[in-house]
Amino acid sequence: MLPDLVDTNVAWADDLVRNIKTIRASQNLFDDLSADPADWAAAITAEAEERIPTAASVITRPFDYGTVISYSFDPAHWQATRFGDGTRYGVWYGSTDVVTTVYETVFHWHRFLMDSYAGEDRGIVGERRLYDVRCEALLIDLRGKERRHADLVHRTSYAFTQRLGHFLHGQGSNGLLVRSARSKGVNAAILRRERLSNVRERMLLTYRCNPAQDHCAVEREPGRVWMKVRPSALY
8 A cells, every 4th residue: 555545543532423214104024924823923933044143233233244245246236335345344424414314324325226217206115223332443544545646535436545544454454544535524434343332322213215306305303304415416
């Protein structure tokens, strides 16, 4: 790696915001397969046997993904992330503020919708749950370095950043801070789960996206628009 790229550290001792998929109202995940409660119980038991046990999934799940994909699945079927190819190690992503997580997750969700529902001229609903997670770690500080290394925030290619992530993981790095490619905010890519702790729920959000009209409304309270995002501006 270029020496001037990884020569700055920051002692981070603050919260990071994690934004993940959820549902506002609890649902039985197997009731569409059978009307028999006994079948639901059997399906839940079978699913639990294959699931990796974890005491704090908001922290550990991204690292579990790296392990599962490496040994159980064809990597070609999984989408890589900015600092990991999804097969050799997991990467936990958070942001220093809520708005940045919205831009990041709208981009990824919209890309999924365009792959699956590009012709739909209607609002498609997705629900998100946000958490504050404590991070205490010495991190590589890449903030501002995108001015000399534009590939850090490349919007369509992760080739450079995956090489960087692989290098840092091999060096035993805790992770890094870097400017978001979708906004002016800052993201963290954490490589060691033990640097994360104290998960606290922060809020629920609802995304209403119309793939045909390049429009995504973000609601904190159902039916009341909090943010409007134009997905095409994120690409």
